[in-house]
Amino acid sequence: GIQVEQSPPDLILQEGANSTLRCNFSDSVNNLQWFHQNPWGQLINLFYIPSGTKQNGRLSATTVATERYSLLYISSSQTTDSGVYFCAVPRGSGGGADGLTFGKGTHLIIQP
Amino acid sequence: GAVVSQHPSRVICKSGTSVKIECRSLDFQATTMFWYRQFPKQSLMLMATSNEGSKATYEQGVEKDKFLINHASLTLSTLTVTSAHPEDSSFYICSARRAGYGELFFGEGSRLTVL
Numbered sequence: 140g141i142q143v144e145q146s147p148p149d150l151i152l153q154e155g156a157n158s159t160l161r162c163n164f165s166d167s168v169n170n171l172q173w174f175h176q177n178p179w180g181q182l183i184n185l186f187y188i189p190s191g192t193k194q195n196g197r198l199s200a201t202t203v204a205t206e207r208y209s210l211l212y213i214s215s216s217q218t219t220d221s222g223v224y225f226c227a228v229p230r231g232s233g234g235g236a237d238g239l240t241f242g243k244g245t246h247l248i249i250q251p
Numbered sequence: 252g253a254v255v256s257q258h259p260s261r262v263i264c265k266s267g268t269s270v271k272i273e274c275r276s277l278d279f280q281a282t283t284m285f286w287y288r289q290f291p292k293q294s295l296m297l298m299a300t301s302n303e304g305s306k307a308t309y310e311q312g313v314e315k316d317k318f319l320i321n322h323a324s325l326t327l328s329t330l331t332v333t334s335a336h337p338e339d340s341s342f343y344i345c346s347a348r349r350a351g352y353g354e355l356f357f358g359e360g361s362r363l364t365v366l
Contacts, residue, residue, distance in 0.1 A: 169353070170353040170354070172354065172355065174357070179359075179360075180289075180342055180344075180359070180360040180362065181357075181359045181360060182344065182357040182360075184253075184354070184356060184357075187353065187354040189353070225294065225295070227295075229353070230297070236283060236348070237300065238285045238297045238300055238346075238355075239285075239297075239346075239355060240297075241294045241295045242294065243293075243294045244294055
């Protein structure tokens with residue numbers, strides 16, 4: 140099956156700093172999602188981004204499908220950004236009909 | 252839109268009992284729902300896929316007689332952990348997908364502790 144690798148595994152930053160999280164995947168995909176798992180365990184949808192660039196406030200994401208990677212940018216970090224960030228891609232060719240394969244996540248800690 | 256709700260969020264039960272977790276899509280019809288399991292500090296692992304009105308498809312290594320999944324309507328799927336044991340303690344998360352859409356949405360998760 141498709142492999143998803145995320146880096147870095149852990150990241151500790153001061154409030155106000157910027158960061159870039161990376162997601163590499165082993166095969167071509169027709170969609171990709173980024174999630175933030177908060178301290179209570181809930182997965183928050185950040186981006187649904189098969190290709191191109193999207194922005195939502197201080198967060199933006201870019202997927203280069205031909206090179207099999209995606210990047211999540213967080214600017215002006217706040218303590219509430221702390222948590223685990225996952226990227227996930229479809230398990231099969233059905234675009235999500237078979238569920239998602241998750242990377243191991245990046246554990247982000249923003250210190251005040 | 253696209254809200255998925257799980258209940259209960261936390262449950263503690265005695266070994267040998269059964270526990271049911273509900274997953275509801277509140278504002279859309281979910282033709283497919285997925286159940287994931289997450290151990291502490293690990294990623295999410297798919298357990299099974301359920302389609303409305305048909306039997307669930309289980310991933311390799313997941314005991315279908317222990318983890319009973321029912322998808323009786325387009326807005327509700329249930330996971331029943333039967334004869335629970337301490338090793339079944341985990342965080343269970345459901346997700347739902349609308350027909351024709353690629354994006355998946357997740358519930359809040361249910362933390363099961365078996366004593």
